Every structure is written in C-alpha cells, then in structure tokens.
Amino acid sequence: MSNPRMQGPQMGRGPMGKGPAGKGDMPKARKGTLPRIIKLLMEDYKWPFLLAMLFMAIYSIGNISPSIFIEKISSIILRFVEAKDWDAAKAELVPVMIVMVTILVSTIVLNYFYARLMAIITQGFLDKMRKRMFNAMQALPIKYFDAHGHGDIMSHYTNDIDTLRQLVSQSLPRIFQSGIMLVGMLGIMLWFSMNLMAVVLVGVFGMTFAVKHIGGKSASNFIRQQKSIGKLEGYVEEIMNGQKVVKVFCHEEASQADFDKVNAQLCEDATKATRFANILGPVMNNIGNMLYVIIAVAGAAFITLRTPNASLNGLFSGSFGSVLELSVVISFLGIAKQFTGQVNGIAQQFNSIVMALAGADRIFQLMDEAPEADEGYVTLVNAEEQPDGSLREADHRTGVWAWRHPHKADGTVTFERLRGDVRLFDVDFSYVEGKKVLEDVTLWAKPGQKIAFVGATGAGKTTITNLINRFYDLEDGKIRYDGINITKIKKPDLRRSLGVVLQDVNLFTGTVMDNIRYGKLDATDEECVKAAKLANAHDFITRLPQGYDTMLTANGANLSQGQRQLISIARAAVADPPVMILDEATSSIDTRTEALVQKGMDALMKDRTVFVIAHRLSTVRNSDAIMVLDHGRIIERGSHTDLIAQKGTYYKLYTGAFELE
Ligand SMILES: Nc1ncnc2c1ncn2[C@@H]1O[C@H](COP(=O)(O)OP(=O)(O)O)[C@@H](O)[C@H]1O
Ligand SMILES: [Mg+2]
Known part of the structure; x- marks a missing residue:
C-alpha cells in the first residue's frame, strides 16, 4: 500500500450567519483583551513597534513646540511693536523662526517614517492574527462547525480583523500621541501660568462629562451596528448560495422582504451610532471654543486686575512668581485649542476602541476554543518484514504499513500490521x-x-x-x-x-x-x-x-x-x-x-x-x-x-x- 492519505476537510453548509457579535445584546470585551493584543503585538513586532512609538513621541513633542514659539514670538513682537524698532525685532525673530521651522520640518520627515513603519507593523500583525485564527479554526472539532454559523466565523476574518486594524494602526497610536501631547502641554501650561491652566482644566472636565454621557451611548450603538453588519452578510451569503432554491420556489419577494428587515435594522443601528458620534464632535468643539473666549477674558482680567505690590498679586501672576505677560495669554489661546483638540481626539477613538476590543474578543474566543482533542499515541509507520515474520519500523517507504503501539505498562513497542479490520x-x-x-x-x-x-x-x-x-x-x-x-x-x-x-x-x-x-x-x-x-x-x-x-x-x-x-x-x-x-x-x-x-x-x-x-x-x-x-x-x-x-x-x-x- 502506498502512502494512504487523509481525505479533505468536511465543509458542510452552515445555517444563516448569526452575526459577529455573539449572543448577548451588548457584548463587552472580557477583561485582559487589550493587554493580550499588546502582548501579541510585542511578540511579533517588539522593536519596530517601540521604534514607531519613539517616532510618535518625538513627533508629538514637536507638535506642541509651536505654543512655546508663539509665546516667544509674540513677546518679541509686543515689545518691539511698541518701540517701532523693526530691525531689533528682526534680529531676535530670525533665530527663533529658524529653530521652529527646523523642528517642524523634521517632525514631518519623522512622521513619514513613522507612517511607513506603522503600515508594515499593522499589516504584518494582521497577517499573523489571521494565520493564528486559521490555525485555531482548522484544529476545531467538527462539533464546533455544527454549532456556529459560517457567516459568524467568516466575520472574524472580515469585520473583526478590520476593527483590530483600526485599533492598532490608529486608535492606539493616536491615544499614545494625545497622551504625550497632553502631558507636555500640561507641563508648558504649568510653567506659564497655573491660573490659566486651572481654567483650561475646568473646561476639560466639562468635556469628559460630555464624552461619558454621549460617548457611552454611542459605543453600544456601534457594537449593535457591527452585529447587524454580520447579520446582513450572513443573510446575503445564504441567499446567494441558495439562489436556485429561491428561484424555483419563487421566493424572491419573500427573501427581499427578509433582506429589507435585516437591512432596516442595520440602517437604524448605524443611524443611531453615527447620530451620537456626530453629536459628540460638535459638543466637544463648542466647549473648546467657549474655553477660547474664557481664556482670553480671564487672561485680560488677570493682567488688568494686577496692581503693583498688592497682596492679591500672587493670584494674578504667572507661575513661579513670574509676571503674567500678554504673550503668555496669546500662546495659551493656542494651547487651550490644541489641548481640547487632543481630548476630543481621544474621545473620538473611544468608539473604535470599544468596537475593536469586542472584535478582538470574538477573535480570541475562536482562538481559545478547545481544539479537537487527540489523546492517541499509536501511530502509523512504514514497516518491513523480518525473516521471522515479525515487523520492524523502516525509515523509508516500504509499501507495508504498521501500527506502532508503545505500551506504557512495560515500556515495550509492538508493531501491528495495518490490515483494515x-x-x-x-x-x-x-x-x-x-x-x-x-x-x-x-x-x-x-x-x-x-x-x-x-x-x-x-x-x-x-x-x-x-x-x-x-x-x-x-x-x-x-x-x-x-x-x-x-x-x-x-x-x-x-x-x-x-x-x-x-x-x-x-x-x-x-x-x-x-x-x-x-x-x-x-x-x-x-x-x-x-x-x-x-x-x-x-x-x-x-x-x-x-x-x-x-x-x-x-x-x-x-x-x-x-x-x-x-x-x-x-x-x-x-x-x-x-x-x-x-x-x-x-x-x-x-x-x-x-x-x-x-x-x-x-x-x-x-x-x-x-x-x-x-x-x-x-x-x-x-x-x-x-x-x-x-x-x-x-x-x-x-x-x-x-x-x-x-x-x-x-x-x-x-x-x-x-x-x-
Ligand atoms: N451534526 C448533527 N447534529 C445533530 N444531529 C445530527 C447531526 N447529523 C445527523 N444528525 C441526526 O442524526 C440522525 C442520523 O443521521 P445520519 O446518520 O446522517 O442519517 P443517514 O442514515 O441518513 O445517513 C438523524 O436523525 C439526524 O437528524
Ligand atoms: Mg447519510
């Protein structure tokens, strides 16, 4: 007998896809999903990822540097405009401008390399995740496929992987970037003026409140939307496979009606999801705009209310006993805008992160599914017959196959000819x-x-x-x-x-x-x-x-x-x-x-x-x-x-x- 082989995998037709979101109405990712993603990412791309994050950190710092330059430049301009001394102003401005332009240009270059590196990391990571998933899927017992719709399993490779791409390529770096920028800006604000910083923080508090109330609603709707997409995909797949049956039984109208139902559900969920998401942006923006005005007014008040040698001076001064200058107020306007912009940016990632974690969780659930158990230890080997009629294992193809049977009790190994009994x-x-x-x-x-x-x-x-x-x-x-x-x-x-x-x-x-x-x-x-x-x-x-x-x-x-x-x-x-x-x-x-x-x-x-x-x-x-x-x-x-x-x-x-x- 020459090399018997296994027959191809059994691939039955599954029932209608149940959608990717699983059974619960509002599935939440299990704890530990994010650390697990990061752990896998580190396993696959530790150094490239850390390098990308370093680029990102430098880029972020470069991004907040203009607020320092704006303060410097406006202070120079304010001083020399009053004195009408353009030559002196030029002499001081040029070096500052050169440094600023150099920093900005290098952050652009850095960002270019960051983007290229990140594309490689993200696509490579997804490639490995798909492989992991496919490996895990192939190891599953037939029972699993009896119980899970094909649309369901398919959506792990499409929807869920896509949310993961969003997470790795955008949300995580974006949050990292915003985090660094926020810390950096806090430092600058602290340095410039604690009072104005307090004003900014009050505004940010209002924003977090808005995110919590609007963002939370929006996230659950985004997950519902994902679920509906899966359902729709499953339905289309089923009808596509069953086109002949649909036609013979003249079921076109009925399946159109069913499709309309599934489609309407998706439309409703998507509308809700985007409605909340679309409210969040403008609300945040307007809080930011209000903050802009408040800082201008507060800054002006702090400066004008300042009286020499009064006991209240500490309250209206800049940080660390310095005098609050108009240039600081000007630069603060920019900082406040950028600060709220970053908080807004993090809030915008909120939905993708909730969705990605739910998606990743579904992928992990598939990967964690118990593989088909195989406790067998008897193997099929090439054998050759000895002169005394007994069998011995051979290391080459002999055409004779035998079961190699190790016996635990006495440690012996026996060979049994493959006969087909x-x-x-x-x-x-x-x-x-x-x-x-x-x-x-x-x-x-x-x-x-x-x-x-x-x-x-x-x-x-x-x-x-x-x-x-x-x-x-x-x-x-x-x-x-x-x-x-x-x-x-x-x-x-x-x-x-x-x-x-x-x-x-x-x-x-x-x-x-x-x-x-x-x-x-x-x-x-x-x-x-x-x-x-x-x-x-x-x-x-x-x-x-x-x-x-x-x-x-x-x-x-x-x-x-x-x-x-x-x-x-x-x-x-x-x-x-x-x-x-x-x-x-x-x-x-x-x-x-x-x-x-x-x-x-x-x-x-x-x-x-x-x-x-x-x-x-x-x-x-x-x-x-x-x-x-x-x-x-x-x-x-x-x-x-x-x-x-x-x-x-x-x-x-x-x-x-x-x-x-
Ligand atoms: N994957 C399955 N899950 C649950 N029940 C099954 C499954 N496959 C078959 N059955 C049930 O087992 C019984 C025997 O099925 P089967 O062995 O396929 O019959 P047949 O003699 O036509 O080949 C049937 O009643 C069928 O409904
Ligand atoms: Mg049968």
Whole structure:
C-alpha cells in the first residue's frame, strides 16, 4: 500500500450567519483583551513597534513646540511693536523662526517614517492574527462547525480583523500621541501660568462629562451596528448560495422582504451610532471654543486686575512668581485649542476602541476554543518484514504499513500490521444529549470484507462512518481497528488509513487534477489519471474544455452532481487506503454509469475493507454483509440471500415499493 492519505476537510453548509457579535445584546470585551493584543503585538513586532512609538513621541513633542514659539514670538513682537524698532525685532525673530521651522520640518520627515513603519507593523500583525485564527479554526472539532454559523466565523476574518486594524494602526497610536501631547502641554501650561491652566482644566472636565454621557451611548450603538453588519452578510451569503432554491420556489419577494428587515435594522443601528458620534464632535468643539473666549477674558482680567505690590498679586501672576505677560495669554489661546483638540481626539477613538476590543474578543474566543482533542499515541509507520515474520519500523517507504503501539505498562513497542479490520462493539451515540442516534451497534468488518448499510434517511448510516472517522466521540461502546481501540490511535494516522467519500462532495478551487491529488499530495499525474480511470471519471474529464486542467470554482459548480461524485471517488482512490468508506458515493450517477463505476469500484474495493452506504440495493447486493438500520439500531444483518430468505425489512425494500429502481 502506498502512502494512504487523509481525505479533505468536511465543509458542510452552515445555517444563516448569526452575526459577529455573539449572543448577548451588548457584548463587552472580557477583561485582559487589550493587554493580550499588546502582548501579541510585542511578540511579533517588539522593536519596530517601540521604534514607531519613539517616532510618535518625538513627533508629538514637536507638535506642541509651536505654543512655546508663539509665546516667544509674540513677546518679541509686543515689545518691539511698541518701540517701532523693526530691525531689533528682526534680529531676535530670525533665530527663533529658524529653530521652529527646523523642528517642524523634521517632525514631518519623522512622521513619514513613522507612517511607513506603522503600515508594515499593522499589516504584518494582521497577517499573523489571521494565520493564528486559521490555525485555531482548522484544529476545531467538527462539533464546533455544527454549532456556529459560517457567516459568524467568516466575520472574524472580515469585520473583526478590520476593527483590530483600526485599533492598532490608529486608535492606539493616536491615544499614545494625545497622551504625550497632553502631558507636555500640561507641563508648558504649568510653567506659564497655573491660573490659566486651572481654567483650561475646568473646561476639560466639562468635556469628559460630555464624552461619558454621549460617548457611552454611542459605543453600544456601534457594537449593535457591527452585529447587524454580520447579520446582513450572513443573510446575503445564504441567499446567494441558495439562489436556485429561491428561484424555483419563487421566493424572491419573500427573501427581499427578509433582506429589507435585516437591512432596516442595520440602517437604524448605524443611524443611531453615527447620530451620537456626530453629536459628540460638535459638543466637544463648542466647549473648546467657549474655553477660547474664557481664556482670553480671564487672561485680560488677570493682567488688568494686577496692581503693583498688592497682596492679591500672587493670584494674578504667572507661575513661579513670574509676571503674567500678554504673550503668555496669546500662546495659551493656542494651547487651550490644541489641548481640547487632543481630548476630543481621544474621545473620538473611544468608539473604535470599544468596537475593536469586542472584535478582538470574538477573535480570541475562536482562538481559545478547545481544539479537537487527540489523546492517541499509536501511530502509523512504514514497516518491513523480518525473516521471522515479525515487523520492524523502516525509515523509508516500504509499501507495508504498521501500527506502532508503545505500551506504557512495560515500556515495550509492538508493531501491528495495518490490515483494515474494523469492529464496533455496543456503540451508543447521540449528537444532542438525550437524543440517541445509534444504539447498541455491533458489527465486524474483517480485512477485505465489504459491509453495506441500508436504511431509511436519518437511520444513522452516515453517523456510523462519522464515528469510525472520529469526527465525533462515542458515548458508549468501543471501536477497534486492527485490534486497537481507535481512541488510542492518533487521529491524523487513523484518518490517513481511511479513504472516505463523504455524502456531501466538496471540491476546492483548483484544477480537476489538483482536486484528485487532494487524496495524496505527492501523487504523480499518472497516479491521478489512473485513479480517475478506476473511478470511471476519466472519460468525462477528457471531454471537459481543458481536460484535467479545467479549473473548478465554487465547489465545482461547472460540473454535474454525478461528475463531482466521480471526482471525489477518484480522490479517495488515489490515496489507496486499506479501508474505504463510501457514503452514497454513487447516488447521483445514472444506472449505466454506475454499472461502469461499479466495475471500477470492484477493482477499487478489491483487498480492501469497504463500508458502503447506497440507496440502490443493486449496489449492495454483492456485499459480504448487509446491515439494515432503523432508528439507530441494526434490525437485520446477513448476506443478500440470507436477508431475502428472512423476508423481513430488507426483503420488503428489495421487492416492494421502497425499491428505487
Ligand atoms: N451534526 C448533527 N447534529 C445533530 N444531529 C445530527 C447531526 N447529523 C445527523 N444528525 C441526526 O442524526 C440522525 C442520523 O443521521 P445520519 O446518520 O446522517 O442519517 P443517514 O442514515 O441518513 O445517513 C438523524 O436523525 C439526524 O437528524
Ligand atoms: Mg447519510
């Protein structure tokens, strides 16, 4: 046997996307989300990020320096305008101007490098986050995908990642910048005049009040808006996938109405969100403007009320006993404007931060979801036979596979040849607690045997194969593979030894050849063609426009259902595993082609253990044993002739109205 391989991932169609925001009405990010983002950012881009922040810090300081220069320049101008001495003024002004222009130009240059660096950091970080998320997603058990809408999961990659981009590239640096500027300006104000600073702080207090009341409302509406976007995306995706069904059932109007509902909700939430957000800006702005006037008046009052040698002088002076000059008041006007501007800037980030944290939290929830557990320690290895008939592990491809079974008790390692002997003992299973889907299922498949499952839709046929695959864990009972309890076998190794043709065919974007090669990544073109011939897919493939190089998109929408099934059979065939599971593999293939496929499949099934589920009883006739399932129980078993002789359910199916042919 040459390199058996795992079949592609199962990708069922999910229910309508539930939106990204989760179940609660107003989900809040868990504690520790922001530190976690920063920790990951530091892991990935510690030095570049710190360097960017250093640039940002210098840039911020450069940004507040004009207020100092304005004070200097206005003080010079005020002095010399009175004296009408332009030459003296020029002599003092020029050096100050040169320093100021130098600082401003260098902050522009610095900002350029900052922007470039930050773009690299942000995009790189998002790239890594997406990878982390995708890795985590692939490790999830099938159960997770049963319970979560696809739109839901998709929105982590779109909406949530986008809010994270906003956070890393804008909100965090902006807050850092504003923080530095605020501290710097506080220092300058303290230096110039404590009294005027007190006036500014009172104004800022008013602004924080406004942010708390308006901003808080606005944040919850932004989260609602995010949720509605997710819902809308999920709905559009669902209707897009179901276009044919929508059309056949003339459901266009109804789905339009449903869409309008979802769309109206989004419109309402977005309107509310932006309404509050739009109020916040002007309110803050006007508080800033008022402050401007108040400072001008207060400054003028402080200066004019000052009387030489009066005891109240301390109150109206500048800081540290200096005299409050008009130039200081002028520069304060600028500082106050900038100060309130920065407070406003931080307030504007408030919404994006709340949204980003909620988004990041959803991403982390996916990443924290328990991955599919694998407690297995028995592995599949290449083996070679010793002269005495025993097996030994080989480091090269031998064509003989063995289970490497370490025994904890005595530390020995035994090798068991991979034969494909599968036995189920008293297996019980339920997807949902309390609703048994399988009960007391016991059956044997000796190497090379063909076992068929027959039964009504929903009887539990696919479920049995899901358990052999270990997509789900048993509730009770045991499955042994070559005598080894399958829970001891590492899942990838177990799945590699099984060739599965799932009931729902999934083809991936790529050529026909790529899709067949999915069964065994290192298969040569010849091997793929051989497998296609075996599956009787070769004929139709060569008739495709580009033959094996024909591109398949959207799950093979350009093929017929039967053709897609043939490709998936070829895909399993190229893997060449000892055990095959064929779940309704030929249900959409016409009887004539099926007879041909059957011939190929007989070759495919030769020397393999095969579990076959089929509607057409002609397909299962020649099985070694046929299991008739009813509501999760095996009610009849035996060969075709035995069962016909029993004149039970199988007999009725075979002869009666249930017959499909
Ligand atoms: N992922 C799932 N979650 C919950 N119930 C499921 C799931 N898959 C199948 N079932 C239920 O298990 C029962 C058996 O399904 P299945 O094994 O797919 O039947 P079939 O014999 O048609 O292949 C059905 O009643 C079905 O509703
Ligand atoms: Mg089924």
